[in-house]
Amino acid sequence: MTLSLFFSSISCFLLLLFSLHLFFAKRGNRLLNRLLALLFLSRFGQILITLFIHSDHQTLFPFVYQLFTPLWYITPACFYLYVISFIQRNQQPLKFQWLHFMPAIFAVIHIFPWHLSNPVNWNLIAIQIAENKQLFITERTGLFSPVFYYLGRPVLVIVYLSVTWYAVLKSKILDKKTEPVRRDWLLLFLRIGTFFYLAGFLSLAFWNIDKPYINTLFMIINGMIVLIIMVFVLHHPRLFYGYLFVSVNLNPGQKHGDTEAPAQINQAKKMSLLPEQLLKYSISMKEVMEIKQPYLLENFQIVDLAGELNIPVHHCSFVLNNLIGKNFRDWINEYRIRSFMEQYPLKSERMTIESVAHECGFKSTATFYNAFKKETGLMPTAYFSQKKVS
Template identity: 50%
Template sequence: MLVLLLVNSSYQAIFPFFHQLFTPLYFAAPACFFLYICHFIGPRKRLSRWEWLHFIPAAMAVMHVIPWPFSPAINWSAILAQIVENKQLFISEKSGLLPASLYYIGRPMLVLGYLLATWYVAFNSKLLKAKEKQIPGKKWILLFLKAATFFQLISFLPLLAGTQDRTFANSIFVVIGCVVLLAIVVFILHRPEIFYSYLFTPADGSAEEHVAKDFVSVSKAAVPLKEPLTLVPASKKVILLPDQSSAYASLMVSFMEKDQPFLLSDFQIIDLAGALNVPVHHCSFVINNVIDKNFRDWINGYRIQHFMVQYPLYAHKKTIEAVAHESGFKSLATFYNAFKKETGLMPKAYFSQKKVS
């Protein structure tokens, strides 16, 4: 996108630098796309020795763009004109050390080859027929696969038109691409849960359905942990080992009890992660699957406990609402809902019952 913007702007003088800078990425992207899908579907998390061979074209592209003393002169005006006409897929003018065919034949073949290989892997893994529970993140990976395939294939559209209609085809390409991109953005706004634990984690920690119940939880309430947590692995993939999950849970509970960050009404899971230097999605996973609550219920549990200790001490000079606010609740509605959820009663009824008992 940056190269296309430079081509159509008044900053064409810096176009050669960015074109050469991004050329190795053009050749690495198809392999990265293929390997990401393979490793998402499969159990392996690291590249094998042989899989590094996929990056040979990118290494060749690096050699291609280095300004060697013996490299031929480059006609950037001709390259710029060809990008305007054919976009970036086909450039028949020599742009570096290696023959021009590396770009106008090698890269399109690389794109199509890896697209076919990626879809073959997807079909062969039964990804399309599998249920969501069998492959966590199926919706995300299918959206990624389809969107990437669409935008790669549509780049060939101007080349399918004849020379007479090339300008019209380029315009159609831009319009179709923008419409599809807008549709994807609207879809993301309505279905953000597809991206939970892959691109982002919701601030309120409500991704428990999408991070997947990889362990059977053993803790129910926001109370001190008397013993280290032990986890029972389930049959799905895990994102944390049991010992690590237990350590994170103990660390989070200790932090909440000693520092009492829940007294801050704006305290979010991202603040918890920052204070403990723990990834946000790990905090979310532990709260959802070990403590067995979402972040909002968990932190409100601490606030209610603090309220129940403080209110009897200050009931003679402070209202329920004032103590609730000091306990970290931003709104009264949230406080009353949380109190009833924790105790089964409203505050006045709860403390009246306590007096009688």
């Protein structure tokens, strides 16, 4: 049991860390950040309750349990809304989507401290949770009958899990044509979420079996999987900095998404590069951009370019700053603007300026207009009007 509590404690801390960071992140897609934060926070609550039950602080268990109850009724909807918003690139929830949070309102009514004639048997509830039956508690936990919990939550999980996968398959976002980073992240998110939701039903297989080691094994596996997921994401920086630590700047004074090393590091590394190496790196970098066109991927960063060429990131940054004369952001936007100038005249009759810009790798409209004016000195409409006249 000590080992299982150890893994659970670490995973609990990591989940709280990520949920707080995402909830208060000021950059990235705030809707996606906060939906993901709620999912992490819900999982944190489940593990925290298990820790309280197996510790000397069981008196806190009822309070923590009731505190997280409303969250458990909206996380299936959060899972669905995250995927839908990710696919559609929504920045804010649509009006009708707020209806998905109705179960949480009923959950708040359920846990409100009404003056009930029959007190809640928290000891029995703790025993049922200890038996790994969090989805199927048969004791009354509030105003409504136990059916509200042991039938309501499983139904929500199954329904939202089904409609989420249906929406993903219907959208075709998993096709090879989708940006690799977006596809990889969505697949990772779907697999992890589906696994943990379905794992909640495993207790049915052992419902009538009284084997304590099974519960301990579940806790160890649960904690280890969370740790493995965290290690995996840490070793895939495009996922880590793109969707989890969305507001992290890798270097002081550096713009978000621009992972270049600071000038001090570049100068310190300057003498380790021969002129032949610099020229070779410069040619290779331009070949990658012109042949493979990675600038069409909105989340493409200098770390990805360095990985493609199998050279250090600070070498890429040094070549850009000293040979090409641009930072990574301006350099990649130059390629995107060139692509836009080629594509827009061909697609202007059926697509808007913003749509073509998005296809050319720009994540936001503001970034595109700023980059276009920086490259041409004009806004797109004025530029193409001038072209027609000439």
